[in-house]
Amino acid sequence: MWDAFIGGLLINLQFNSFLYMLVGCAIGFWVGILPGLGGGTTLALMLPFIYKMSPEEAFPFLLGMHSVVATTGDITSVLFGIPGEATTVATIVDGYPLAKKGEAGRALGAVLMSSLVGALFGASFLAFTIPIVRPLVLAFGSPEMFMLIILGLTCISTLSGHGKRGLMLGLMSGAFGFMISLVGQDRQAGVLRFTFGQLYLWNGLSIIPVMVGLFAIPEIVDLAVRGTAIAGNVQLGKLGKGVREGIKDTFRHFWLTVRCSIIGSLIGILPGLGGGVAQWVSYAHATQSAKTEEERANFGKGDIRGVLGPGAANNSKEGAGLIPTVAFGIPAGSGMAILMGAFFLLGLVPGPDMLTKHLKLTYSMVWTIAISNVIIVAVCLLFINRLAKLTTIRGNLMIPIVLLLCFIGAYTSNNDIADLIVLMVFGGIGYFMVKYRFPRPPFILGFILGKLAETYLYSSATRYGAAWLLRPKVLIILAIAVAFAVYPFIQKRFRKEVLSEPDKI
Amino acid sequence: MTLCFALISIGVIVQSLRWPFKTALFPVIIGSCALILSIVEFSMSLYETTGGRTKKKKQDAMDFKLSEGVDPAVARLRTWTAFGWIIGFFFLIVLFSFNIGIPLFVLLYLKLHGKEKWLISILMTVGAWIFFWGLFIWLLDTPMPQGWLIRGLHAIGIGS
Numbered sequence: 001m002w003d004a005f006i007g008g009l010l011i012n013l014q015f016n017s018f019l020y021m022l023v024g025c026a027i028g029f030w031v032g033i034l035p036g037l038g039g040g041t042t043l044a045l046m047l048p049f050i051y052k053m054s055p056e057e058a059f060p061f062l063l064g065m066h067s068v069v070a071t072t073g074d075i076t077s078v079l080f081g082i083p084g085e086a087t088t089v090a091t092i093v094d095g096y097p098l099a100k101k102g103e104a105g106r107a108l109g110a111v112l113m114s115s116l117v118g119a120l121f122g123a124s125f126l127a128f129t130i131p132i133v134r135p136l137v138l139a140f141g142s143p144e145m146f147m148l149i150i151l152g153l154t155c156i157s158t159l160s161g162h163g164k165r166g167l168m169l170g171l172m173s174g175a176f177g178f179m180i181s182l183v184g185q186d187r188q189a190g191v192l193r194f195t196f197g198q199l200y201l202w203n204g205l206s207i208i209p210v211m212v213g214l215f216a217i218p219e220i221v222d223l224a225v226r227g228t229a230i231a232g233n234v235q236l237g238k239l240g241k242g243v244r245e246g247i248k249d250t251f252r253h254f255w256l257t258v259r260c261s262i263i264g265s266l267i268g269i270l271p272g273l274g275g276g277v278a279q280w281v282s283y284a285h286a287t288q289s290a291k292t293e294e295e296r297a298n299f300g301k302g303d304i305r306g307v308l309g310p311g312a313a314n315n316s317k318e319g320a321g322l323i324p325t326v327a328f329g330i331p332a333g334s335g336m337a338i339l340m341g342a343f344f345l346l347g348l349v350p351g352p353d354m355l356t357k358h359l360k361l362t363y364s365m366v367w368t369i370a371i372s373n374v375i376i377v378a379v380c381l382l383f384i385n386r387l388a389k390l391t392t393i394r395g396n397l398m399i400p401i402v403l404l405l406c407f408i409g410a411y412t413s414n415n416d417i418a419d420l421i422v423l424m425v426f427g428g429i430g431y432f433m434v435k436y437r438f439p440r441p442p443f444i445l446g447f448i449l450g451k452l453a454e455t456y457l458y459s460s461a462t463r464y465g466a467a468w469l470l471r472p473k474v475l476i477i478l479a480i481a482v483a484f485a486v487y488p489f490i491q492k493r494f495r496k497e498v499l500s501e502p503d504k505i
Numbered sequence: 506m507t508l509c510f511a512l513i514s515i516g517v518i519v520q521s522l523r524w525p526f527k528t529a530l531f532p533v534i535i536g537s538c539a540l541i542l543s544i545v546e547f548s549m550s551l552y553e554t555t556g557g558r559t560k561k562k563k564q565d566a567m568d569f570k571l572s573e574g575v576d577p578a579v580a581r582l583r584t585w586t587a588f589g590w591i592i593g594f595f596f597l598i599v600l601f602s603f604n605i606g607i608p609l610f611v612l613l614y615l616k617l618h619g620k621e622k623w624l625i626s627i628l629m630t631v632g633a634w635i636f637f638w639g640l641f642i643w644l645l646d647t648p649m650p651q652g653w654l655i656r657g658l659h660a661i662g663i664g665s
Contacts, residue, residue: 165546165549165550168542168545168546168549169546171538171542172507172510172539172542172543172546175514175535175538175539175542176510176513176539178531178535178539179513179514179517179532179535179536179539182517182531182532182535186527186528188527188528189524189525189527189528191524191525191528193520193524193528193532194520217591218571220587220591221584221587221588221591222571224583224584224586224587224590225571225575225579225580225583225584225587226574226575227575227583394619396614396615396618396619396620396621397615397619397621397625397629399587399614400610400611400614400615400629400633401611401629401633403590403591403594403610404607404610404611404633404637407594407595407598408603408637408641411603412641412645412647415647415648417598417599417650420595420598421595424591424592424595427591428588431584432506434571435571436506438506453531454530454531457530457531457534458527458530458531461530462527
């Protein structure tokens with residue numbers, strides 16, 4: 001195994017492989033930054049180019065692109081409040097408020113460094129767990145996967161606000177997201193639901209226009225209302241110092257970053273869940289690290305831990321996502337499904353052969369994830385000052401450009417003009433949600449995972465009847481979800497009791 | 506907003522009851538949960554506003570909040586204006602396609618709304634168009650729809 005580990009590194013250091021990896025990184029840099037250009041879509045666009053490549057060149061090329069997309073996607077989330085990727089939505093919650101406070105440099109430094117830590121952790125996770133992960137992946141069936149989705153939703157609903165009302169609004173928002181995901185043909189019987197006679201809706205609503213509309217439009221409207229730059233009238237200060245502060249924050253909260261990387265890896269291993277759940281569960285965990293109610297209240301307003309958690313998780317899941325893909329031929333997500341296409345194009349079959357005959361190639365994938373993230377983070381840190389200065393540009397100059405990116409991003413997801421209508425409708429919905437304090441993150445999570453949740457629920461009900469509710473792993477995950485929901489109330493009550501007994505302080 | 510939500514949930518449940526079991530299972534469960542949640546939330550907010558306990562501070566969502574430092578009347582006007590520009594951009598794209606709609610929107614927004622100088626407006630307009638054309642047309646060869654006006658002109662034989 002050690003020979004294969006070193007052999008994998010040597011593969012990546014060959015001139016052609018390294019060059020292709022750099023090209024992939026360059027493409028991934030822009031794909032992550034531009035909303036609408038998804039990593040999965042770009043992976044598909046790059047497949048034709050690998051026909052003439054050897055596997056040792058093709059995988060650094062493809063993975064070099066795919067593994068840095070989550071890193072650079074965080075940049076637009078922080079600077080503009082627009083998710084560059086579907087997996088970088090959670091970064092907006094605290095990253096964008098930091099930018100508005102004039103701390104864009106700090107937020108970027110933190111998100112880039114935590115992304116690097118997460119990516120390295122994910123790569124290591126892939127390297128060392130391949131031989132032992134099989135029982136874990138096979139232990140989770142449809143009932144457990146459904147409960148994991150509910151766990152993710154509960155976590156994010158718990159964070160959505162303070163107190164009972166906050167939890168209620170979060171759960172309502174999540175349920176609303178589930179309902180919106182119902183639009184289109186159902187997977188079980190092919191019945192058209194809520195399509196109102198429109199062919200466009202047969203496939204359901206596309207995630208990019210919904211996501212960009214929900215998150216970006218309210219921010220753009222608010223920027224227009226404020227009439228200032230993104231950073232307001234706050235003096236940006238020395239950006240370099242802010243970036244260094246952000247990097248130091250990663251090491252100040254190092255164990256939080258590592259824990260969130262573990263969360264990302266564990267969730268990334270499970271096919272189908274991926275970044276959607278990982279980023280929010282890790283965000284939930286980051287908020288749980290707050291020791292007081294006042295500290296917890298800071299989340300959503302620019303707490304650096306709210307940037308570190310999702311930044312680490314959405315990168316660590318990349319390495320972990322390769323495990324079921326490479327080892328079992330079960331794609332962990334849509335990007336991995338496309339990557340499997342690459343396997344077949346190159347004459348490889350994902351499965352046991354990748355862990356025996358082609359182990360060096362498998363380890364070269366590990367090294368690709370690690371090296372490409374080191375390179376891209378180093379490059380981003382070089383340009384970070386210029387990137388952070390974008391938040392000081394007048395709103396009137398930024399708004400048309402940001403709107404342009406939103407519209408093009410929404411259109412290019414399906415090359416359909418109707419996506420622009422979806423963008424505007426959800427822009428309006430997002431605005432009213434923000435106005436009436438309905439949190440958006442649970443909605444988007446419910447929307448992304450709705451169809452998957454339905455499939456798992458239906459499979460569970462069909463196969464096990466009601467008995468699936470009593471499976472031990474289901475009950476454990478349910479208990480964790482309930483614990484997440486009630487923990488803030490217990491914490492609050494405990495603190496009240498302690499404060500009411502002065503001797504105990 | 507809660508009432509809207511409740512009505513949507515009722516609509517989902519009613520519609521779902523007409524579908525076969527496998528299609529209706531998830532919508533009925535989610536619709537029912539959503540309806541219960543909205544009834545509870547509505548009751549809680551009604552209880553707080555009509556008396557009983559003293560009014561509690563409005564719950565802060567852990568999400569972006571609209572800025573409050575602007576006069577409400579001015580904020581309302583700017584909000585409507587912003588949405589107007591967004592809808593206007595959409596119509597420019599539909600009428601003229603992206604190729605013309607994008608530079609036209611950027612120029613109009615910067616000059617009419619932003620009151621920016623001609624130099625900046627033109628530079629940004631050209632820059633936006635180069636970015637759009639260079640990346641999406643030249644590099645990615647993304648198929649773009651023809652605008653209605655352009656299509657109409659071609660239909661009557663003007664330009665092709």
